[in-house]
Amino acid sequence: MAVRKPPITTREYWAPGHAACAGCGCAIVMRLATKAFSEAMEEKYGDPDAFAIAHATGCMEVVSAVFPYTAWKAPWIHVAFENAAAAASGVEAAWKKLGYKGKILAFAGDGGTADIGLQALSGMLERRHNVVYIMYDNEAYMNTGIQRSSSTPYGAWTTTSPPGKYSIGEDKPKKWVALIAAAHMVPYVATASIADPYDFYRKVKKAAKVDGPAFIQVQGTCVPGWRVPPEKSVEVARLAIETGVWPLFEIENGDFRNIKFQRFPKDGKFKKPIEEYLKLQGRFKHLLKNPEAIQQLKEQIKEMWKVLGKEVELP
Amino acid sequence: MKYPFPVGTNDFIQGDEAIARAAILAGCRFYAGYPITPASEIFEAMSLYMPLVDGVSIQMEDEIASIAAIIGASWTGVKAMTATSGPGFSLMMENLGYAIMTETPIVIVDVQRSGPSTGQPTLAAQGDVMQAIWGTHGDHSLIVLSPATVQEAFDMTIKAFNLAEKYRTPVVLLTDAEVGHMREKVNIPNPDEIELLYRKLPQSDEEAKFPFGDIHGDLIPPMPIFGKGYRTYVTGLTHDERGKPKTVESEIHEKLIKRIVAKIENNKKDIIEYETYDLDDAEIVIISYGIVARSAERAVKILRKEGIKAGLLKLNVLWPFDFELIEEIAEQAKKIYVAEMNLGQVYHMVKEGANGKTEVELISKIGGEIHTPYDIIGEIKRGL
Numbered sequence: 065m066a067v068r069k070p071p072i073t074t075r076e077y078w079a080p081g082h083a084a085c086a087g088c089g090c091a092i093v094m095r096l097a098t099k100a101f102s103e104a105m106e107e108k109y110g111d112p113d114a115f116a117i118a119h120a121t122g123c124m125e126v127v128s129a130v131f132p133y134t135a136w137k138a139p140w141i142h143v144a145f146e147n148a149a150a151a152a153s154g155v156e157a158a159w160k161k162l163g164y165k166g167k168i169l170a171f172a173g174d175g176g177t178a179d180i181g182l183q184a185l186s187g188m189l190e191r192r193h194n195v196v197y198i199m200y201d202n203e204a205y206m207n208t209g210i211q212r213s214s215s216t217p218y219g220a221w222t223t224t225s226p227p228g229k230y231s232i233g234e235d236k237p238k239k240w241v242a243l244i245a246a247a248h249m250v251p252y253v254a255t256a257s258i259a260d261p262y263d264f265y266r267k268v269k270k271a272a273k274v275d276g277p278a279f280i281q282v283q284g285t286c287v288p289g290w291r292v293p294p295e296k297s298v299e300v301a302r303l304a305i306e307t308g309v310w311p312l313f314e315i316e317n318g319d320f321r322n323i324k325f326q327r328f329p330k331d332g333k334f335k336k337p338i339e340e341y342l343k344l345q346g347r348f349k350h351l352l353k354n355p356e357a358i359q360q361l362k363e364q365i366k367e368m369w370k371v372l373g374k375e376v377e378l379p
Numbered sequence: 380m381k382y383p384f385p386v387g388t389n390d391f392i393q394g395d396e397a398i399a400r401a402a403i404l405a406g407c408r409f410y411a412g413y414p415i416t417p418a419s420e421i422f423e424a425m426s427l428y429m430p431l432v433d434g435v436s437i438q439m440e441d442e443i444a445s446i447a448a449i450i451g452a453s454w455t456g457v458k459a460m461t462a463t464s465g466p467g468f469s470l471m472m473e474n475l476g477y478a479i480m481t482e483t484p485i486v487i488v489d490v491q492r493s494g495p496s497t498g499q500p501t502l503a504a505q506g507d508v509m510q511a512i513w514g515t516h517g518d519h520s521l522i523v524l525s526p527a528t529v530q531e532a533f534d535m536t537i538k539a540f541n542l543a544e545k546y547r548t549p550v551v552l553l554t555d556a557e558v559g560h561m562r563e564k565v566n567i568p569n570p571d572e573i574e575l576l577y578r579k580l581p582q583s584d585e586e587a588k589f590p591f592g593d594i595h596g597d598l599i600p601p602m603p604i605f606g607k608g609y610r611t612y613v614t615g616l617t618h619d620e621r622g623k624p625k626t627v628e629s630e631i632h633e634k635l636i637k638r639i640v641a642k643i644e645n646n647k648k649d650i651i652e653y654e655t656y657d658l659d660d661a662e663i664v665i666i667s668y669g670i671v672a673r674s675a676e677r678a679v680k681i682l683r684k685e686g687i688k689a690g691l692l693k694l695n696v697l698w699p700f701d702f703e704l705i706e707e708i709a710e711q712a713k714k715i716y717v718a719e720m721n722l723g724q725v726y727h728m729v730k731e732g733a734n735g736k737t738e739v740e741l742i743s744k745i746g747g748e749i750h751t752p753y754d755i756i757g758e759i760k761r762g763l
Contacts, residue, residue, distance in 0.1 A: 121497055142497070144466055144496060144497060145441075145466070146441060175414070179413075179440040179441060180413070180440055180441035182440065205414040208414040208415060208416050208419050209414070209416075209419055209423070211414035211419060211422065211423070211438065212438055214440065223419075223423040223426065224412075224414070224422055224423060224426040224436070224438050225426070225438075226426055226427055228427075228430075229430075230430040230431070231430060
């Protein structure tokens with residue numbers, strides 16, 4: 065009997081023993097992304113190890129490099145908060161000149177991408193460096209103690225967007241960096257989720273195989289930051305997809321008219337109400353008593369889908 | 380006015396929290412920040428308090444933006460502050476120079492951690508002294524304060540605002556992770572007992588024409604407020620008394636920069652603050668500042684008990700620096716020790732001040748732990 069190739073490689077580049085919280089969604093991102101990347105490198109260059117990683121300061125950097133250990137089984141450079149894309153550009157440009165065969169993988173969180181690192185990301189995309197940049201989006205600065213970022217969703221509690229008499233919590237809509245990246249008309253931009261690992265795996269492989277820069281924004285649950293139990297980590301991410309909060313899409317060469325969607329309901333009608341997503345998370349607890357704010361959030365989600373060219377209905 | 384925390388009483392709070400409360404009592408109504416360990420608690424407190432005192436607490440996209448935002452806010456007439464730690468402070472260097480050049484009163488808190496680079500985010504250090512004083516390029520002067528206790532962090536935050544307003548200059552409150560995260564008893568005075576200063580405003584349309592001119596002979600020009608009718612022109616380029624760029628006239632540059640430096644240097648006696656402990660008859664003098672000064676004070680007590688004539692000079696202000704005072708001490712002392720949590724920064728200034736009158740030795744400790752009194756005593760005894 066022929067032995068089937070496993071759908072996900074058994075090689076590991078993100079070793080056990082890292083210090084991420086139980087149920088950490090972003091640790092899943094690291095593990096899957098490096099696996100997919102190595103598989104792509106093997107298929108493209110015949111060498112699964114033909115890559116290096118540039119990593120901005122953030123949760124996944126901290127938990128993966130607790131002295132004297134490292135969870136990384138690949139060359140890995142940790143640079144300060146705003147520099148992942150720029151340092152990756154440097155490695156890539158030098159490798160190109162040196163004639164090395166391989167590709168660079170850059171990781172940064174939403175703070176390191178949407179806020180302080182946006183300039184470096186834009187430069188990297190515009191200069192067309194052959195880098196895959198993965199933004200692990202846990203929707204706030206979790207490493208420093210849960211401060212808001214521009215990727216924090218509307219209504220969420222954080223320590224710098226505390227809800228109370230004068231505020232509903234974060235009072236601005238989420239910034240979608242994937243759309244900003246796509247506006248650079250780069251070969252490949254996608255969003256992904258830890259709740260659909262095969263989809264994420266396929267997207268990383270696809271990103272790794274294109275010539276030129278690629279960007280993936282992947283939602284990863286933060287157990288302490290979102291105030292969810294560890295065992296609900298994947299469930300809450302799945303609800304984000306099923307309620308229409310988190311879109312899964314691919315944009316190639318900035319072609320906004322031909323966006324490919326995944327797990328999008330054919331009739332544009334999401335079956336589950338966003339309340340189901342919200343009520344699992346302590347960061348939205350105060351919101352459940354505020355139907356107006358929930359309505360506002362729904363309107364924003366519809367607007368976001370409209371930008372993507374879809375009219376949706378939210379129950 | 381109602382404050383969102385108890386006033387006229389004692390409280391038991393962290394240094395970071397004390398800084399936030401003191402800023403609000405000092406009249407700060409604009410905070411712009413960016414998360415960074417070990418300064419995030421200041422921002423978190425500001426996020427809670429500012430809406431309750433009708434102020435603004437705004438999260439910027441990085442530290443460059445944070446300091447730029449408070450510079451902008453300061454020109455609207457509001458007292459403004461940001462807080463960060465080493466890596467963020469490095470990013471602020473360009474705009475720190477801009478604030479010096481444009482004479483913008485702002486307060487920057489640097490809760491120091493070990494560097495360079497990301498270093499030891501949760502551990503204390505005093506490695507940013509030279510960066511605070513000389514980190515931005517070009518000739519300049521500014522004010523740098525160094526608290527040793529949570530109470531001092533509170534008091535010096537108020538002092539920082541007063542000095543910034545009085546001298547139209549950026550003031551750096553240079554504290555560290557130890558003071559920032561430590562909980563201690565703090566006396567929070569009644570707001571009406573706190574002396575507050577506010578910048579000099581132009582008294583006439585004529586005065587408003589010279590936002591960068593020494594029109595009162597005190598080296599400090601009146602500062603117009605954006606939105607109050609003046610077309611003030613603010614630029615980081617070399618500018619004349621009216622604020623208009625004059626980038627090739629060497630006399631104008633020299634006059635401007637010398638005035639900006641002189642307004643701090645000539646007022647040294649007003650700005651500088653220090654404390655002494657058993658210094659009068661001391662043969663062995665320890666010079667220290669910030670958290671380390673507390674170990675040094677204990678070291679002096681122990682040495683005195685053992686019959687060694689030790690004394691302490693605790694610096695509360697690191698810039699401007701009283702070189703003359705150090706020379707006076709050097710004339711009396713057999714030996715000066717500088718205890719600091721770096722590889723020698725204030726040490727070099729002390730050496731310059733001592734001017735060869737006595738030997739100056741460094742008691743250095745890095746790695747995130749404070750000197751114990753016995754670290755200091757051990758070094759001193761070795762030298763006896």
